[in-house]
Amino acid sequence: MPSPEKPTKPAVSLKERQREERARLILEAAQTILLERGYHETSIDDIAGQVGIAKGTVYLHFPSKEDLMIALVERQLQNFVQVIEEVAASTSSARERLEAILQRTYDPSEARRMQIFLEVFGSADMRSRFAEKHERTQPIIDHARSLLRAIIEQGKAQGEFDQHISTKVMIVMYLNLLSPRNYHHLTTDQTVAFEELLPQIIQIFFHGISRKQA
Amino acid sequence: MPSPEKPTKPAVSLKERQREERARLILEAAQTILLERGYHETSIDDIAGQVGIAKGTVYLHFPSKEDLMIALVERQLQNFVQVIEEVAASTSSARERLEAILQRTYDPSEARRMQIFLEVFGSADMRSRFAEKHERTQPIIDHARSLLRAIIEQGKAQGEFDQHISTKVMIVMYLNLLSPRNYHHLTTDQTVAFEELLPQIIQIFFHGISRKQA
Amino acid sequence: MPSPEKPTKPAVSLKERQREERARLILEAAQTILLERGYHETSIDDIAGQVGIAKGTVYLHFPSKEDLMIALVERQLQNFVQVIEEVAASTSSARERLEAILQRTYDPSEARRMQIFLEVFGSADMRSRFAEKHERTQPIIDHARSLLRAIIEQGKAQGEFDQHISTKVMIVMYLNLLSPRNYHHLTTDQTVAFEELLPQIIQIFFHGISRKQA
Amino acid sequence: MPSPEKPTKPAVSLKERQREERARLILEAAQTILLERGYHETSIDDIAGQVGIAKGTVYLHFPSKEDLMIALVERQLQNFVQVIEEVAASTSSARERLEAILQRTYDPSEARRMQIFLEVFGSADMRSRFAEKHERTQPIIDHARSLLRAIIEQGKAQGEFDQHISTKVMIVMYLNLLSPRNYHHLTTDQTVAFEELLPQIIQIFFHGISRKQA
């Protein structure tokens, strides 16, 4: 029997893992600073400084600042899609599933991450800047939408939701609920605690789309 | 006969009026371009060019690019407050008044203008950049809020709205409805016509906050 | 009669003249440094420093480093074409005219300038770098060539030059004679005085292309 | 039996041979890419990639990019000197020998290689960059010159060449004939075939320097 300690395959994997870990560290730092200061107010040097590496090293992992941004968005989207997929598989009612997604997305540890992609789509210059790079993110977005559509349409079919309201509109409003940014000032003002906020929003929305009682 | 070297008040006023007209022209141009391209993608030169004046002239009216931006936001906010005030004075029901504000704000000619201030508060970039300059806009925002609060609380008192939902939360959600940006992709996709969009959103929201029937 | 000192048109012309003068100054400095150090070894900052202006000012006159280079080449080419045109108009023999062009081009004050465009076509990376920007220089080069061709062909027709040698080859060799760069080391070594060099080169070339005596 | 830890000479030699072979491979790749793209457009990484080794390995053989370049030039010069030496030894006439050198240097397989050193001396860029590193190449160049000088002076002594033309000038012009770069556009234009080019150039040059018939 050959000696089992000889690292043949794992060696490749180690380097690769280190590489990915480094990339993850950069994404993490980028996320933190970008969320604080925004795209234009954050230089590659700032990000590198945050990670504790040199400017050039960032470029070893991401070919440009834009690509770093896209990678960030992509990661977040995938994260989001995963949440939806997990929840969508459950057998609870449409409303329960949509609420579950909200709950998990509002989880503070998730919330910050969500925002990054709202940054990108939120301002005119970001939209135009990244318009051409959306080939990769668009399919993910489409996928998320179709998952949500399925849930909502089940809810309509089973009499939970009002059939007179367009599914598209529901999706858009629902996605807006997911944007912590929209509630940012509320929690900054500290006049409404974050924990009370969500249930009320949920209540408004679901009451709003629920089938009207005859 | 008045001494000819002492400029009478109307003369000053004329100059002043021209000055203000010029400032207005600059704001107008700035708004157009900023909405299209975003803050960082718009240079002072671009704005001056649009107005047909020289770069330096812009600085005769606004001490910096940031101040120009703030002025833009302020103008929009005042505009918005005026709409609220006009509507608030009417004697119709709370819901009717809130709907009226939405209608007027969604009016295409208004919608674009609304967005400018959403640009500013919408991205981390802008928020951090303008954080210190909010002394002037904050009171206006507070005023708008208190006007809306009054309407909503009337609605609650008169049994239109659900008293269990915090007024603050209602205001936030209501303000979100006002953000055409949130619906931008919808109308860009051309899958939902702008005209159908508003009624449905209104329906969801007001049904959502309405007092539940026993 | 109106006062003649009122500068209406000249005012425009003054600014324009100052602008051109500034551009000329930059070109002059660029030429000096570029010839000494080459394209890659010369930064825009170096050039600006030589002129005594700031980096950004260079960009007020030339949109990019490449364009500055092209402008330099163009100026030199036009200069060269002008020399050819002036000489071509004379009624002397073909050889005399070609010699005259050489004389004027070897004039030390011209010689340095000539080189700049040889720099550009001389090295692989310059050629590929500027390949796409040649739309403007190519016609000038073609024009110069056709002027030379005409002279050479007259020389052949009148029995001065050997008709068995292709005009194209003659032109190429002639243009090589014009490249002070080719003789650079000679004069650097200081073993051959510049003044003796030209006559000998002329002698070799024209003897070389002259019609062979039967 | 020899002690196994002491490497005999052949063993060192093998390693040394492998080392040299590796160096040769690098030079070969460097030459190919450098000729295509030029010095600044070629990175060490490109060269390493072409050889199929890692960037760092290049530095095991050449202390810097400049030194790699110098080594390339040196190799080419030695090659050239070898051609001259071989030809110089023959008993044919001076013209025949000089023509033979031209023929061998114009041989397509040689032509490309020749150019590398013309790149280096041809642009100001390179000249200034390598000026201080010429201690090693200068002697080789001097040697090549003296070999050529000997041939030319024999030609003069035997009445083949015009004694009134300085040998130095002849050498310079002759070396210029060797620069395929000078004829590059000709063959690129495809208006003159490469095969016709050389004989005509030879004809001009040798007729040009030949002793004039009384």
Next chain:
DNA sequence: CATGAATGAGAATTCATTCAT
């Protein structure tokens, strides 16, 4: 030995702001 990740100096370019005319 070979590798390739990490470094950081350096270069082109942009643009808000100033100021002489």
Next chain:
DNA sequence: AATGAATGAATTCTCATTCAT
């Protein structure tokens, strides 16, 4: 007042070189 030329700080990105593994 208006102009627009000039400035220079700041930013993105490249790549020769080093060095731990």
